[in-house]
Amino acid sequence: MLSLLVVARASRAQSPDSENGTLRAGGPVVARSQAARASFAYYEGSRCTGTVGTLVPTIATGATGGTFSASPGGLRLDPATGSIDLAQSQPGTYTIVNQLAEAVAASTTLELHALPSPVLTASGATALAPGGSVQLVASGGQPGASYQFFNDGQAISGATTSTYTATAGGSYTVLVINPGSCVAASAPVAITAAPARATRAAAASPVTLQVFPNPNTGSFVVAISGSAASAELAVFTSGGQPVQTLVLPLIAGSAKADLSKLAPGTYLLRATTAGGTVTRRVVRE
Numbered sequence: 031m032l033s034l035l036v037v038a039r040a041s042r043a044q045s046p047d048s049e050n051g052t053l054r055a056g057g058p059v060v061a062r063s064q065a066a067r068a069s070f071a072y073y074e075g076s077r078c079t080g081t082v083g084t085l086v087p088t089i090a091t092g093a094t095g096g097t098f099s100a101s102p103g104g105l106r107l108d109p110a111t112g113s114i115d116l117a118q119s120q121p122g123t124y125t126i127v128n129q130l131a132e133a134v135a136a137s138t139t140l141e142l143h144a145l146p147s148p149v150l151t152a153s154g155a156t157a158l159a160p161g162g163s164v165q166l167v168a169s170g171g172q173p174g175a176s177y178q179f180f181n182d183g184q185a186i187s188g189a190t191t192s193t194y195t196a197t198a199g200g201s202y203t204v205l206v207i208n209p210g211s212c213v214a215a216s217a218p219v220a221i222t223a224a225p226a227r228a229t230r231a232a233a234a235s236p237v238t239l240q241v242f243p244n245p246n247t248g249s250f251v252v253a254i255s256g257s258a259a260s261a262e263l264a265v266f267t268s269g270g271q272p273v274q275t276l277v278l279p280l281i282a283g284s285a286k287a288d289l290s291k292l293a294p295g296t297y298l299l300r301a302t303t304a305g306g307t308v309t310r311r312v313v314r315e
Contacts, residue, residue, distance in 0.1 A: 121142050158223045239299065263299060
């Protein structure tokens with residue numbers, strides 16, 4: 031009975047402390063206190079391999095940096111400083127140990143993610159017909175990656191999956207965000223949109239005809255707006271009888287006309303261009 035009581039007391043002496051989770055026996059507490067002398071962590075910096083830069087450990091207050099090592103392989107680690115060369119490291123989960131000379135060590139776990147290599151491709155022709163569309167497909171991200179499409183540098187609202195259907199022209203890119211906030215952008219894909227067919231009303235600018243001086247002695251200048259490079263000028267009597275027709279080459283929308291061979295009187299000028307027809311009265315003195 032006495033031996034059972036002694037065993038029970040010994041067992042209680044080695045049980046975990048309910049407040050701090052350590053054993054009351056001196057050994058584990060001392061070991062944890064010693065490990066604090068080598069405590070460190072990686073707080074600031076990228077977690078993305080393939081990026082230019084280093085990830086530097088922060089040594090805890092009162093702790094000392096010793097010799098650093100990592101497992102498994104794949105991490106480019108400076109054993110003297112604990113700095114990690116991200117450009118030369120591989121994605122993975124690593125255990126990094128800071129070992130002091132007096133056989134005291136501390137460890138931490140670090141997870142690195144791959145930098146995406148986005149590729150944006152069009153599933154069809156990149157020249158859009160009026161009312162047409164083309165699907166853009168993004169690749170190069172890890173499982174769980176997120177996406178954001180851009181057109182001419184502006185984020186497209188709601189375009190956050192790996193595909194986007196483009197209905198407008200522009201320079202499209204996609205931003206791929208791997209786990210760990212590792213981000214990279216694709217090369218642009220140019221989408222050209224055919225201009226919509228102009229309606230006759232939209233295509234034809236209003237044509238105006240001005241004559242000066244008016245009245246005149248038969249020589250005058252006509253100014254035609256909304257016209258092409260030339261205009262056909264038809265001359266009629268006030269009663270509507272055709273008198274003369276001539277083609278005027280327009281320079282900056284105007285040309286000289288000569289009706290000096292016509293008898294004095296009132297005439298009608300009708301200018302016809304690709305944009306339409308307009309008529310104006312002119313007086314030959």
